Amino acid sequence: MTLILGLETSCDETAAAVVDERLAVRSNVVATQFDLHERYAGVVPEIASRAHLEKLTPVVTEALAQAGVTPRDLSAIAVGHRPGLVGSLIVGVAAAKALAWSLDLPLVGVDHVEAHLSAASLRGPGCEDPKSGAQNTNPIPIPEPRVLYPALGLVVSGGHTSLYRIHAPRQLERLGGTIDDAIGEAFDKAAVILGLGYPGGPRIDALARRGDPQRFALPRPTLDKHSLDFSFSGLKTALLYAVRGHPVGRGKDAAFQRDHTDHDEQTLADFAAGFQAAAVDTVTEKLRRALHLTQESHGVSPWAKPPRSLILGGGVSANSLLRKRVQEFADHHQLACHLPAMDFCVDNAAMIAGHAHALLADGDTHGLDLPVVATTRA
Numbered sequence: 289m290t291l292i293l294g295l296e297t298s299c300d301e302t303a304a305a306v307v308d309e310r311l312a313v314r315s316n317v318v319a320t321q322f323d324l325h326e327r328y329a330g331v332v333p334e335i336a337s338r339a340h341l342e343k344l345t346p347v348v349t350e351a352l353a354q355a356g357v358t359p360r361d362l363s364a365i366a367v368g369h370r371p372g373l374v375g376s377l378i379v380g381v382a383a384a385k386a387l388a389w390s391l392d393l394p395l396v397g398v399d400h401v402e403a404h405l406s407a408a409s410l411r412g413p414g415c416e417d418p419k420s421g422a423q424n425t426n427p428i429p430i431p432e433p434r435v436l437y438p439a440l441g442l443v444v445s446g447g448h449t450s451l452y453r454i455h456a457p458r459q460l461e462r463l464g465g466t467i468d469d470a471i472g473e474a475f476d477k478a479a480v481i482l483g484l485g486y487p488g489g490p491r492i493d494a495l496a497r498r499g500d501p502q503r504f505a506l507p508r509p510t511l512d513k514h515s516l517d518f519s520f521s522g523l524k525t526a527l528l529y530a531v532r533g534h535p536v537g538r539g540k541d542a543a544f545q546r547d548h549t550d551h552d553e554q555t556l557a558d559f560a561a562g563f564q565a566a567a568v569d570t571v572t573e574k575l576r577r578a579l580h581l582t583q584e585s586h587g588v589s590p591w592a593k594p595p596r597s598l599i600l601g602g603g604v605s606a607n608s609l610l611r612k613r614v615q616e617f618a619d620h621h622q623l624a625c626h627l628p629a630m631d632f633c634v635d636n637a638a639m640i641a642g643h644a645h646a647l648l649a650d651g652d653t654h655g656l657d658l659p660v661v662a663t664t665r666a
């Protein structure tokens with residue numbers, strides 16, 4: 289049995305997990321820092337790094353205990369080392385190096401964004417079946433069908449909105465990405481505009497269920513006709529003006545006409561539903577374009593073989609409307625659809641350990657000089 293301990297500290301979740309070579313998740317422990325960042329409505333890097341330092345050791349201890357293993361049972365230590373907040377990444381990477389060195393185990397550095405695309409292949413005993421939505425009460429995980437390649441991959445998170453053509457495992461070609469706010473960031477900022485607090489995505493998702501998405505027409509920013517890039521800042525500003533009115537006056541004297549407290553609950557729910565529908569429409573439009581453009585060219589190289597699957601990952605893949613629409617899109621285009629189980633959408637270490645199995649199998653391990661990297665275009 290090959291057991292990998294994964295560590296994840298790239299942003300504001302301190303996480304550790306143990307995953308075996310069948311990608312069955314033996315434990316998945318996540319300590320969130322929401323309470324520390326809520327009053328700032330966003331992640332404060334220095335606070336995040338200090339919290340990782342405090343939480344990582346108990347989180348690792350808990351992950352080993354829940355998996356029922358000791359450090360001696362492990363085959364490798366994996367860690368997300370890029371991209372992310374440098375101060376946060378350093379904590380996880382230093383801990384992973386110390387563990388790998390002291391236990392004489394291979395160290396595997398994992399790209400966080402690529403790991404999000406592995407999340408849909410993970411299975412844990414408590415996970416729901418993404419197809420039926422039923423909770424698996426059996427201690428044996430429901431096996432996820434193997435991903436058929438080539439595939440279309442989409443990472444939608446707080447830091448990324450990235451679209452990939454995936455030729456084979458670990459062979460990613462980036463087709464497009466955000467030119468301003470990531471989609472999760474836009475959800476979080478929209479939640480601030482609506483007075484919902486942080487983290488915004490799940491709160492908008494919940495409120496939108498009671499709202500009418502048609503009441504407020506918000507733009508679907510799709511950029512020029514053939515672009516596979518994303519832009520969400522215009523949608524966010526459109527929501528700001530719809531909720532608070534156009535600012536009156538200029539410069540320091542500019543003032544909004546109203547704020548979210550001037551709207552009743554139903555109106556706020558209608559804004560949330562309108563925003564969510566616009567964001568999701570934008571994403572599905574880009575998926576449609578990616579399939580179409582890569583069939584017909586338009587400056588994008590055509591698929592060597594038609595795509596067979598669609599893989600979704602990242603925190604926003606927990607969004608109920610997005611999951612529904614992506615599944616419908618895949619069904620319509622006869623693509624196998626791989627959605628991560630809810631436990632593996634937002635940042636977690638199971639996806640790091642799961643992705644590391646593919647790297648370890650290829651002999652792709654790292655030395656103790658493994659760097660942390662703030663940004664990647666991969």
Ligand code: KG4
Nearest residue numbers: 445446447472489490603604606607634635
């Ligand atoms: O993947 P993730 O945990 O962190 C990054 O790698 O950035 O994604 C976090 C993002 C946040 O912006 C959060 O608001 C968003 O995922 N999110 C959601 C939902 N759950 C989390 N956005 C929309 N709907 C949700 N249900």
Ligand code: ZN
Nearest residue numbers: 445602603635
């Ligand atoms: Zn992430």
